[in-house]
Amino acid sequence: MSETAIIHNRLPVLRAERGLSRKALAEALGVNYQTVGYLERGDYNPSLELALKLAAYFDLPVEMIFSLQPFTPLSRMAASGKGD
Amino acid sequence: MSFYMRTASGRxxxxxxxxxRAAIIAVLAGYPAGCIVQLVTDHVALDIFGLFLVLVSVLAFFWVAPSYVQRIAGEVPSALDDVERDLRHRAYAFSYTVLTALAAAAVFYLAVANDDTRLTLWAPQSYSHWNAIFFGVLIYSFIMPAAWLAWTLPEPDAEDLEGEAPVRKGRARIWLWSLLAVGGMTGFVLARLISG
Incomplete structure (x- = not known):
C-alpha cells in the first residue's frame, strides 16, 4: 500500500521470541493493534519515531529491526554458521 | 471535517x-437518491419511499460512525498513532479532491441554471431544498475520508482480529433502531396529514 520504498522488518520474529501478541506489543508502544499488523506485513512503513520506539522496546539497534534490503532467513544464517 | 462516534467503553x-463498504455506498447513493425522489414526485407513497432512502442513508452513516475507518477519519489526532495519522492525511487529500470537484460542478450547474432561462433547469429555491443540500454536503464531507479508507486499507488478518472487541448481540440495538425508524416515519405521515 505504501508508495515509498518497502522497508523489511523482523517484527514477527522478535515478537515471537518474546511471546508477545500484536495487541501486547501495540499497548506497550501506545499504538493501535492493527498498526502492528500493517507494519509486520509491510503494508505501511513506520515513522522514525515509531521505529526508534520499537528499537528501544526490543533493546536493539534500529537497523536490526528494519532494513531496505530483505533480511537473511535465520535458517540460512544457521546453515552458514554450521559450515564455518 | 469529519465525525467519529466513540463508544462508551472506548473499544x-x-x-x-x-x-x-456497503454502508458507505448506502450513504453516498441513498441520500441523494432519496432527496431526488422526494423532489420529483408529489405522490405520497413515493415521497415516503424517498424519505425511507434518506433514513437508510442516515442509519448507514451511524453504522459506519464508530468503525475503525471512521475512527481514523474523525478521532482527535492525539489519540491516533503515526500510521493512522498518515492514513488520515491521505484520506483527507482524497476527500479534498472529490469535494472540491463536486463543489465546482455544483456551482457551474447553479450558474447555468440561474442564467440560462431557455434550459429551464431546476435550481434550489425553498428552505427544504437548501436544507437537504446542507445535510448532503455535511454527510458527504463526514463519510468521504472513511470511503477512501474502506477501499484502500489492507484487510486485517486473523491475528489482527484477536485484538478486536467481541461481537455483541445486537438484538436490543436493532429494536432501538427500528423504533427510531418507525417513529420517524410516523412523524412524517402525521406532518403530511396535518399540513395537507
Whole structure:
C-alpha cells in the first residue's frame, strides 16, 4: 500500500521470541493493534519515531529491526554458521 | 471535517470491511437518491419511499460512525498513532479532491441554471431544498475520508482480529433502531396529514 520504498522488518520474529501478541506489543508502544499488523506485513512503513520506539522496546539497534534490503532467513544464517 | 462516534467503553466495535463498504455506498447513493425522489414526485407513497432512502442513508452513516475507518477519519489526532495519522492525511487529500470537484460542478450547474432561462433547469429555491443540500454536503464531507479508507486499507488478518472487541448481540440495538425508524416515519405521515 505504501508508495515509498518497502522497508523489511523482523517484527514477527522478535515478537515471537518474546511471546508477545500484536495487541501486547501495540499497548506497550501506545499504538493501535492493527498498526502492528500493517507494519509486520509491510503494508505501511513506520515513522522514525515509531521505529526508534520499537528499537528501544526490543533493546536493539534500529537497523536490526528494519532494513531496505530483505533480511537473511535465520535458517540460512544457521546453515552458514554450521559450515564455518 | 469529519465525525467519529466513540463508544462508551472506548473499544472499537467489529465491522467487517464488506459491511462498512456497503454502508458507505448506502450513504453516498441513498441520500441523494432519496432527496431526488422526494423532489420529483408529489405522490405520497413515493415521497415516503424517498424519505425511507434518506433514513437508510442516515442509519448507514451511524453504522459506519464508530468503525475503525471512521475512527481514523474523525478521532482527535492525539489519540491516533503515526500510521493512522498518515492514513488520515491521505484520506483527507482524497476527500479534498472529490469535494472540491463536486463543489465546482455544483456551482457551474447553479450558474447555468440561474442564467440560462431557455434550459429551464431546476435550481434550489425553498428552505427544504437548501436544507437537504446542507445535510448532503455535511454527510458527504463526514463519510468521504472513511470511503477512501474502506477501499484502500489492507484487510486485517486473523491475528489482527484477536485484538478486536467481541461481537455483541445486537438484538436490543436493532429494536432501538427500528423504533427510531418507525417513529420517524410516523412523524412524517402525521406532518403530511396535518399540513395537507
Amino acid at each position: 472499537i466495535p467489529h465491522r467487517s470491511r464488506v459491511s462498512v
